[in-house]
Amino acid sequence: MMGNHPYDVYYDKLLPALISKVEEFRLLHYETAETGMLWRFLKEKRWKSMDTERSLSRLVGDILSVKPGEYMNYTQLTAFKAPEWSEPLSDEEIAALFAPPKERE
Template identity: 40%
Template sequence: MGNGHAYDYFRSEVQPALVSKLEEFHLLGYDSVSDNELWDFLTKKKWRKIKEEIHLYQIIEDILAVKVSDFISFATIKSYKTAEFSFDDENELKELLK
C-alpha cells in the first residue's frame, strides 16, 4: 500500500467537497484549518478501517458529514500526543502550577 492511505487516490476528485467543508469551518470561525489537516482527520479517524469497495459518492458523503466538534477533538488529542512536556526546569513547573 505504500506510505499513503488507500483513499488518497480520490483526493483530487473530492477537492471541491473538501473546499466546501473548509468554507463551512471558516463560517463557524475556524479559519486556521487547512485541507491537509482535514484530510489527515479523515484518513486517520473517519477512514481508519478501509472498505474494499468504496464509491466516490461515499467518500464525498463522509467529507460533508464531518462535524467541527469531531475535528477539534481529534486535533486536540493529536496535539496532546505530539506535545513534549519537560518539567526539568523547576521555574516552568511552578509557573504551570500557579
C-alpha cells in the same frame, strides 16, 4: 497529500469537497481548519476501517458529514501528542523565559 492510504488516489477528485468543508468550518468561526488536517482526520478516524469498494459519492458524503466538534477534538488531541509538547526546555530556554526585560534606551 499522497501517502500509503488506499483513498489517497482520490485526493485530487475530493479536494473541492475538502475545501468546501473547511470553508464551512471557517464560516462557523473555526479559523484554524485546514484541508490537510481534515484529510488526515478522515484517513485516521472516518476511514480507519475501509470498504474495498467505496464509491466516490460516498467518500464525498463522508467529508461533508464531518461535524466541527469531531474535527476540532481530533486536532486538539493531535496537537497534544506532538513531540514539542513533551520535550523539556533547555537551560538556555528557561533562562530566556525568566530573564528581566531589557531596558529601553
